[in-house]
Amino acid sequence: MILAAHRSRRTAHAFAIGQPVRLKGGFARLANSNGVYRVTRTLPLTGGSPQYRIRSEDDAHERVTTQDNLEAVHLSGTHSDLAEAVFRS
Numbered sequence: 001m002i003l004a005a006h007r008s009r010r011t012a013h014a015f016a017i018g019q020p021v022r023l024k025g026g027f028a029r030l031a032n033s034n035g036v037y038r039v040t041r042t043l044p045l046t047g048g049s050p051q052y053r054i055r056s057e058d059d060a061h062e063r064v065t066t067q068d069n070l071e072a073v074h075l076s077g078t079h080s081d082l083a084e085a086v087f088r089s
Contacts, residue, residue, distance in 0.1 A: 013042045013050045013067065020073040021054060023065065034058060036073055 015021055022035045036057045043051035049066040056063075 013052070015039050015042075015052060015067070015070060015072065017041065020057075020075050021052075021070045022073045024069055024071050036075070037063070 017039050019039050021037050021039060023037070034057065037054035038057065039052050040055050040062060041053040043053060043064065045051065046066060049068050051064055051066050052070065053062055053064050054070075055061070
């Protein structure tokens with residue numbers, strides 16, 4: 001029972017729909033100039049890792065990636081308000 005609870009916590013989605021995220025390091029980060037994406041959908045696990053559909057704030061392209069490739073971004077001020085307005089539509 002304890003093992004099952006630990007396993008479900010480890011595989012839970014850490015990011016919420018609408019949350020700003022950034023791809024961790026490497027070439028993938030260069031694909032988007034400011035590196036900020038929004039989570040548009042949570043997807044099933046692949047290889048034991050939660051997946052996400054993310055959309056760039058600079059273009060309309062969506063990508064699918066696993067949780068281990070993402071990190072949270074904390075936006076502030078008008079940029080955050082603008083991003084929320086864009087992604088509501």
